[in-house]
Amino acid sequence: MKIAFSLSPxxxxxxxxxxxxxDLKKLDVVFFVFNPYxxxxxxxxxxxxxxxxxxxxxxxxxxxxxxxxxxxxxxxxLGSLGFLTEAGIDDYKSVLERLIKGxxxxxxxxLLECSVERxxxxxxxxxxxxxxxxxxxxxxxxxxxxxYIDGTYAGSYKADGLIAATPTGSTAYSLAAGGPIVSPExxxxxxxxxxxxxxxARPLALPSDxxxxxxxxxxxxxxLSLDGHLYYELLPNDNVFVxxxxxxxxxxxxxxxxxxxxxxxxxxx
Numbered sequence: 001m002k003i004a005f006s007l008s009p010x011x012x013x014x015x016x017x018x019x020x021x022x023d024l025k026k027l028d029v030v031f032f033v034f035n036p037y038x039x040x041x042x043x044x045x046x047x048x049x050x051x052x053x054x055x056x057x058x059x060x061x062x063x064x065x066x067x068x069x070x071x072x073x074x075x076x077x078l079g080s081l082g083f084l085t086e087a088g089i090d091d092y093k094s095v096l097e098r099l100i101k102g103x104x105x106x107x108x109x110x111l112l113e114c115s116v117e118r119x120x121x122x123x124x125x126x127x128x129x130x131x132x133x134x135x136x137x138x139x140x141x142x143x144x145x146x147x148y149i150d151g152t153y154a155g156s157y158k159a160d161g162l163i164a165a166t167p168t169g170s171t172a173y174s175l176a177a178g179g180p181i182v183s184p185e186x187x188x189x190x191x192x193x194x195x196x197x198x199x200x201a202r203p204l205a206l207p208s209d210x211x212x213x214x215x216x217x218x219x220x221x222x223x224l225s226l227d228g229h230l231y232y233e234l235l236p237n238d239n240v241f242v243x244x245x246x247x248x249x250x251x252x253x254x255x256x257x258x259x260x261x262x263x264x265x266x267x268x269x
Contacts, residue, residue, distance in 0.1 A: 001100050002030040002047040004069075006062035008054025009037050012078050016053055016089050023093060027100060036061035043069060049099060049252070053089070055079020056172070060227040063129050063249055072106050074099060074252035081265055083171045084129075086254050098254065105253040110166045110187050110208060111245040114226055118238050127245050128226040130169030134214045134240050135161030135194060137223030137233070142197065144218035149210050157201055161194035162214055164242040171262065173228070179203040181262060189242065214240040 005020075007013045017033065024031050034041040036058060043050075043065055052062040052075040059075040066073035075085030076092060087095045098104055114132040116124040136143050146156045165174035167182040170190055175181060179192035180203055187208035193201045206212070216222045219236040234240070262268070 001049070002032070002044070003099075004032045004034065004041075004043045004047050004050045004065060006034060006036045006050060006052045006054070006058060006065070008058040008078060009035055010054065010078065013053045013058075016076070016078060016092070020053075020092055020096070023096065027096070029096075029100065036065075041065070045069065047071060049074065051099075052076065052085065053078060056081055056084045057228070059084040060129060061229055063227075064127075067111070067127070067247070067249055070247075070250070072104075072250040072252045074104075083261060083265060084168070086252055086256050095254065099252065105255075107185070107251045107253045108248040109168050109184060109251045111248050112164060112166055112189070113243050113245040114164075114224070115241045116224065116232060116234065116238050117241060118235060123238075124224075124232050126226055126230060128169075128230075129166065129249055130172045130227045131163050131165040131174060132240070132242050133161055133163050133173065133194070133225045134216070134234075135223055135225065137221060137225075137231075139221030141218075141220040143216050143220050143222055145193075146215050146217055147191065148213040148215075149206060151211075151213070154204075156217070157193045157196050158198065159193040159196040159201070163190075163192040163194060164212055164214070165190040165192065169227075171265075174203070180205065183258060187244070189244070208244040211241060211243040214242070 050066040050073045052059045076089045077085035112128045163174045167184045167186045170182040174192045177192045189206045191204040222234045224232045
């Protein structure tokens with residue numbers, strides 16, 4: 001088996017991999033190691049899986065490589081939250097053995113396809129696992145955001161930004177902005193305003209086949225960020241389009257209970 005290991009830049013991740021490397025050689029696993037915060041690696045196409053060592057941020061930066069290779073991704077949690085990671089590093093031996101034997105389920109996680117249209121042509125396109133956020137970036141002025149659903153005007157907000165999240169991303173930025181928690185098995189697009197200047201703004205959940213258009217109507221500075229690490233500077237009159245990507249992310253599931261994880265991470269009794 002061939003596995004690409006994505007390591008957080010923390011010493012803890014390198015220390016964990018040093019232990020794993022010894023067992024990989026005994027298991028006759030071919031491996032490739034990279035730092036997704038710095039490297040832009042060309043992983044050979046014959047690799048079988050991507051394994052992330054770090055927190056949710058490392059997992060998010062590793063996911064595009066799994067999507068490109070069309071292989072499953074597994075995350076070991078070394079961070080504080082770990083909503084995306086499936087296993088703790090202390091269990092790495094048994095988890096890797098299960099991965100090698102194929103003793104796991106693959107659950108496809110929905111991705112968002114995000115594009116920017118300028119003067120009638122596309123100038124940017126990428127995808128996100130957690131969320132796409134139209135926000136004021138380094139600007140200080142409030143945004144006047146209008147959004148459309150399948151071409152029909154749906155509403156406007158004066159706010160610091162607007163989040164379009166997947167169910168996977170519902171426990172991330174969207175949750176912090178007041179959005180709902182949605183099971184990752186559900187398919188929908190969640191719209192949540194960031195610091196809206198109105199008490200009537202509420203999150204909106206849309207069917208996953210809808211296309212959302214977001215535009216800024218006051219010529220204030222606006223940026224687009226995907227999963228908190230990919231940024232694109234927008235110009236006045238740019239339109240942001242968000243929709244479900246046709247292909248999702250192959251997520252290695254070892255039986256972790258989503259609701260139990262929510263209860264533990266959020267301190268519910």
